[in-house]
Amino acid sequence: xxxxxxxxxxxxxxxxxxxxxxxxxxxxxxxxxxxxxxxxxxxxxxxxxxxxxxxxxxxxxxxxxxxxxxxxxxxxxxxxxxxxxxxxxxxxxxxxxxxxxxxxxxxxxxxxxxxxxxxxxxxxxxxxxxxxxxxxxxxxxxxxxxxxxxxxxxxxxxxxxxxxxxxxxxxxxxxxxxxxxxxxxxxxxxxxxxxxxxxxxxxxxxxxxxxxxxxxxxxxxxxxxxxxxxxxxxxxxxxxxxxxxxxxxxxxxxxxxxxxxxxxxxxxxxxxxxxxxxxxxxxxxxxxxxxxxxxxxxxxxxxxxxxxxxxxxxxxxxxxxxxxxxxxxxxxxxxxxxxxxxxxxxxxxxxxxxxxxxxxxxxxxxxxxxxxxxxxxxxxxxxxxxxxxxxxxxxxxxxxxxxxxxxxxxxxxxxxxxxxxxxxxxxxxxxxxxxxxxxxxxxxxxxxxxxxxxxxxxxxxxxxxxxxxxxxxxxxxxxxxxxxxxxxxxxxxxxxxxxxxxxxxxxxxxxxxxxxxxxxxxxxxxxxxxxxxxxxxxxxxxxxxxxxxxxxxxxxxxxxxxxxxxxxxxxxxxxxxxxxxxxxxxxxxxxxxxxxxxxxxxxxxxxxxxxxxxxxxxxxxxxxxxxxxxxxxxxxxxxxxxxxxxxxxxxxxxxxxxxxxxxxxxxx
Amino acid sequence: xxxxxxxxxxxxxxxxxxxxxxxxxxxxxxxxxxxxxxxxxxxxxxxxxxxxxxxxxxxxxxxxxxxxxxxxxxxxxxxxxxxxxxxxxxxxxxxxxxxxxxxxxxxxxxxxxxxxxxxxxxxxxxxxxxxxxxxxxxxxxxxxxxxxxxxxxxxxxxxxxxxxxxxxxxxxxxxxxxxxxxxxxxxxxxxxxxxxxxxxxxxxxxxxxxxxxxxxxxxxxxxx
Numbered sequence: 001x002x003x004x005x006x007x008x009x010x011x012x013x014x015x016x017x018x019x020x021x022x023x024x025x026x027x028x029x030x031x032x033x034x035x036x037x038x039x040x041x042x043x044x045x046x047x048x049x050x051x052x053x054x055x056x057x058x059x060x061x062x063x064x065x066x067x068x069x070x071x072x073x074x075x076x077x078x079x080x081x082x083x084x085x086x087x088x089x090x091x092x093x094x095x096x097x098x099x100x101x102x103x104x105x106x107x108x109x110x111x112x113x114x115x116x117x118x119x120x121x122x123x124x125x126x127x128x129x130x131x132x133x134x135x136x137x138x139x140x141x142x143x144x145x146x147x148x149x150x151x152x153x154x155x156x157x158x159x160x161x162x163x164x165x166x167x168x169x170x171x172x173x174x175x176x177x178x179x180x181x182x183x184x185x186x187x188x189x190x191x192x193x194x195x196x197x198x199x200x201x202x203x204x205x206x207x208x209x210x211x212x213x214x215x216x217x218x219x220x221x222x223x224x225x226x227x228x229x230x231x232x233x234x235x236x237x238x239x240x241x242x243x244x245x246x247x248x249x250x251x252x253x254x255x256x257x258x259x260x261x262x263x264x265x266x267x268x269x270x271x272x273x274x275x276x277x278x279x280x281x282x283x284x285x286x287x288x289x290x291x292x293x294x295x296x297x298x299x300x301x302x303x304x305x306x307x308x309x310x311x312x313x314x315x316x317x318x319x320x321x322x323x324x325x326x327x328x329x330x331x332x333x334x335x336x337x338x339x340x341x342x343x344x345x346x347x348x349x350x351x352x353x354x355x356x357x358x359x360x361x362x363x364x365x366x367x368x369x370x371x372x373x374x375x376x377x378x379x380x381x382x383x384x385x386x387x388x389x390x391x392x393x394x395x396x397x398x399x400x401x402x403x404x405x406x407x408x409x410x411x412x413x414x415x416x417x418x419x420x421x422x423x424x425x426x427x428x429x430x431x432x433x434x435x436x437x438x439x440x441x442x443x444x445x446x447x448x449x450x451x452x453x454x455x456x457x458x459x460x461x462x463x464x465x466x467x468x469x470x471x472x473x474x475x476x477x478x479x480x481x482x483x484x485x486x487x488x489x490x491x492x493x494x495x496x497x498x499x500x501x502x503x504x505x506x507x508x509x510x511x512x513x514x515x516x517x518x519x520x521x522x523x524x525x526x527x528x529x530x531x532x533x534x535x536x537x538x539x540x541x542x543x544x545x546x547x548x549x550x551x552x553x554x555x556x557x558x559x560x561x562x563x564x565x566x567x568x569x570x571x572x573x574x575x576x577x578x579x580x581x582x583x584x585x586x587x588x589x590x591x592x593x594x595x596x597x598x599x600x601x602x603x604x605x606x607x608x609x610x611x612x613x614x615x616x617x618x619x620x621x622x623x624x625x626x627x628x629x630x631x632x633x634x635x636x637x638x639x640x641x642x643x644x645x646x647x648x649x650x651x652x653x654x655x656x657x658x659x660x661x662x663x664x665x666x667x668x
Numbered sequence: 669x670x671x672x673x674x675x676x677x678x679x680x681x682x683x684x685x686x687x688x689x690x691x692x693x694x695x696x697x698x699x700x701x702x703x704x705x706x707x708x709x710x711x712x713x714x715x716x717x718x719x720x721x722x723x724x725x726x727x728x729x730x731x732x733x734x735x736x737x738x739x740x741x742x743x744x745x746x747x748x749x750x751x752x753x754x755x756x757x758x759x760x761x762x763x764x765x766x767x768x769x770x771x772x773x774x775x776x777x778x779x780x781x782x783x784x785x786x787x788x789x790x791x792x793x794x795x796x797x798x799x800x801x802x803x804x805x806x807x808x809x810x811x812x813x814x815x816x817x818x819x820x821x822x823x824x825x826x827x828x829x830x831x832x833x834x835x836x837x838x839x840x841x842x843x844x845x846x847x848x849x850x851x852x853x854x855x856x857x858x859x860x861x862x863x864x865x866x867x868x869x870x871x872x873x874x875x876x877x878x879x880x881x882x883x884x885x886x887x888x889x890x891x892x
Contacts, residue, residue: 137858178779422884646886647885647886647887648882648883648885648886649818649825649882649885650816650817650818650820650882653816653817654817657810657812657814657817660810660813661810663780664786664806665782667784667786668785668786668789
């Protein structure tokens with residue numbers, strides 16, 4: 001028993017099983033919202049916190065593995081917990097805790113799937129993500145991966161009576177499966193002729209460069225599809241808004257990271273030494289995704305779609321960081337690669353917290369108002385102060401403002417871009433700084449998007465009369481939001497400690513970690529020889545002092561009291577709540593600047609129209625240019641194949657007969 | 669192989685095997701459904717005798733049991749069931765087969781040649797006394813398959829299906845002196861259940877289309 005308690009892997013296994021049991025318990029009273037909400041989701045949150053704790057402690061433990069002989073004969077389940085798995089398990093546990101607490105107060109009666117069943121799907125989703133991180137052979141990895149895809153599919157289609165949600169779910173399932181096939185093929189290549197599908201065998205296999213490259217490309221396609229990398233992103237803006245908010249939070253905050261985990265595992269662990277130019281592919285795709293995601297986010301009018309596009313942006317940032325690390329590692333620049341990898345892991349952790357926080361915030365708004373359309377929201381900071389202020393933390397963090405966490409990781413990534421001039425390949429070292437510029441552009445636009453997101457929902461005047469009745473979130477929902485917001489703040493204020501931990505994570509991948517200056521706990525000096533430093537606490541203190549001084553100055557020296565008056569109305573005199581900047585209006589400059597990205601259809605009213613209408617439909621060029629022709633091609637092939645289906649039994653029997661005889665003849 | 673060199677009981681067994689094949693050809697050419705069912709019963713009876721012979725020769729107790737099972741199921745029960753069915757449904761004749769009888773028979777001959785060629789390496793490996801009959805067993809299976817392909821009436825197809833099962837049973841017996849008892853029981857049960865289910869289907873099909881001609885099922889195909 002004591003042995004069990006000292007083994008983090010067994011503890012993790014126990015906790016993941018506990019998630020499964022909590023889920024199954026939902027079936028006891030499937031129709032009871034109170035039972036699932038008050039008992040099971042809080043239990044799930046406790047498990048989540050325990051997973052995070054165990055994972056955090058196991059960062060210091062050496063890697064351990066076990067073989068469980070369950071399942072099919074001769075196919076035992078190999079599990080392994082090393083520090084890379086631990087880091088992602090921590091992410092899973094910590095984010096799931098906040099989301100589960102929120103979910104305890106979120107689900108209401110009559111949302112399609114009965115709450116008990118939803119509880120099962122939700123916890124199965126959590127447990128399968130955990131098993132993805134622990135799996136040490138291709139079979140159990142794929143099993144967990146597919147369970148994850150299926151359980152999340154059912155969660156996405158919770159409100160399955162709505163046709164749009166069903167088709168969003170189908171698109172998600174389709175792309176998830178195509179991606180899974182690519183991952184499976186990649187494993188098939190990586191076993192390298194040994195026909196052993198354990199990850200240990202893949203580590204030992206010596207692949208020649210062409211095969212290694214094909215394995216890498218297949219893995220990139222598969223994991224990229226799951227992560228939502230452009231051009232495999234189309235499912236993401238459909239599926240995330242369709243799902244209930246806690247599920248969107250889990251999918252965006254955690255599930256996308258399992259794809260990142262897979263990419264890191266394959267590239268740096270299973271394939272051994274990556275080839276440097278692989279990184280350029282990732283870098284290009286990642287940067288394009290970042291820019292594409294943020295531009296589309298700026299043009300959205302549905303708050304959850306906006307966040308979904310913002311997830312594409314962040315996935316792009318993460319993958320471009322991985323690409324940079326590959327370029328550095330492949331050219332022998334270990335320190336630079338370490339920095340890039342740490343930035344990636346840091347950003348993954350940050351994004352899990354801030355994107356979950358924002359999605360949950362939209363969930364609270366959705367429940368209070370029943371609206372997802374930004375054009376019908378506004379002024380909610382007065383009605384929902386808790387949700388508004390906690391969401392503001394997330395919005396500031398994702399906009400990359402110090403002293404919050406989003407700034408730290410983006411700053412680290414930009415720092416690692418500065419190593420580009422030392423890359424020995426000509427042209428590459430000249431082009432990489434352009435990548436840094438694109439990244440900065442994306443980060444700046446993310447700020448713009450967040451101003452739009454927060455400003456249109458929470459600030460200004462309510463655009464609809466119904467918003468006056470909006471009520472603040474319940475206690476469980478506030479607690480869940482607060483957990484994630486505190487995470488964002490802590491990750492922002494204690495970067496030196498976080499980086500020291502993340503340095504351990506990349507050690508098993510063959511990187512030494514950073515030569516951190518341990519002298520001062522409040523000051524982050526990632527690379528002493530470069531003389532760069534960042535002190536978030538000082539920054540925070542300065543901001544606080546400035547705010548306090550401003551308030552004091554206004555209060556004591558300027559006019560000494562709060563005056564309330566109407567805003568200046570240009571002499572027009574009848575200002576109403578519809579005369580505010582709208583979501584469309586706010587996104588218009590971006591739509592104008594980046595017109596080539598959009599497939600836009602606009603209807604402008606003429607000046608003499610008695611009932612003027614303004615309509616703009618923003619389409620995705622990739623959807624029209626790539627997916628629709630692909631879909632038509634598949635349909636044509638399917639129609640051709642349908643010729644085989646004559647509907648006559650004797651024909652089908654003939655097919656069997658010919659197959660049988662052919663196989664027998666081959667045996668000769 | 670030199671026939672006279674074999675002991676008498678094995679010669680008898682080979683004769684039975686040859687008769688089985690002959691019956692398969694008879695079924696391939698037969699268009700009267702009542703006769704088809706009778707042929708099936710005879711085939712079952714031959715199978716039963718062959719099993720008994722083999723049981724007596726090898727002294728394997730479970731073969732007696734499987735002979736009894738064959739007798740009860742394939743000689744008595746299923747033919748009785750089929751006869752009852754055709755009386756109720758009133759189908760006595762199959763229409764002209766899709767390929768004419770002569771052509772079908774020629775294809776059957778080709779199948780026999782193919783089966784013997786196929787069975788040669790297996791026969792060389794098998795250590796049983798009956799290894800020469802493996803080719804015949806394969807031929808019986810494939811010819812039964814051919815019977816199913818060339819027929820239009822659901823009833824004839826079921827008879828073909830049962831004949832195929834006979835061939836499989838004979839093959840298993842020749843190659844390894846029968847399957848383990850549990851498998852044999854399972855297969856017997858499967859055939860029984862399949863027969864009952866198909867019986868229900870016949871009535872449903874007739875109710876839907878007023879005929880047992882499978883051509884009507886083509887209309888079930890999804891239109892493009």
